[in-house]
Amino acid sequence: MNDCIFCKIIKQEIPCYKVYEDSDCLAFLDINPMCKGHTVVIPKKHYALITEMEEKDLSSLMNGVQKVAKALMDYGESVNIIQNNGPYAGQVINHVHIHVVPRNKDDGLHLGQWRTTKFENMDEIKEEIKKLF
Ligand code: AMP
Numbered sequence: 524m525n526d527c528i529f530c531k532i533i534k535q536e537i538p539c540y541k542v543y544e545d546s547d548c549l550a551f552l553d554i555n556p557m558c559k560g561h562t563v564v565i566p567k568k569h570y571a572l573i574t575e576m577e578e579k580d581l582s583s584l585m586n587g588v589q590k591v592a593k594a595l596m597d598y599g600e601s602v603n604i605i606q607n608n609g610p611y612a613g614q615v616i617n618h619v620h621i622h623v624v625p626r627n628k629d630d631g632l633h634l635g636q637w638r639t640t641k642f643e644n645m646d647e648i649k650e651e652i653k654k655l656f
């Protein structure tokens with residue numbers, strides 16, 4: 524946690540392009556943006572995974588995300604909200620962060636356009652997942 528780059532940003536030990544802050548979260552431009560205005564929103568309290576977050580911290584993070592998304596809806600025409608958990612989901616920074624990505628007509632990004640697969644055993648899959656709650 525001490526060497527967490529996003530904790531260092533919160534402590535202002537390293538700089539960021541801050542766009543929004545409140546008592547619980549911070550939003551700043553992604554340093555390697557996929558498009559102009561690509562922003563990440565982070566909780567001020569360190570959590571590695573969204574699944575570990577306390578309800579009140581998650582709730583205030585999502586409030587911050589919504590505020591940023593509203594601003595970026597005005598910056599562009601649409602937004603994608605993306606959150607990676609774990610290495611196979613593409614998580615590189617182990618401090619929870621939510622990407623808010625402004626989108627525009629013909630911007631050439633292909634987020635949200637995934638390859639689909641047909642499963643014959645949807646009932647079985649549903650039961651497997653229901654057991655995990
Ligand atoms: P993820 O793949 O979901 O873990 O995304 C981590 C994101 O953090 C990447 O998009 C990086 O470009 C971004 N990032 C890493 N270091 C910084 C930094 N110092 N300031 C802003 N964004 C960063």
Ligand code: ZN
Binds near residue numbers: 570
């Ligand atoms: Zn951290």
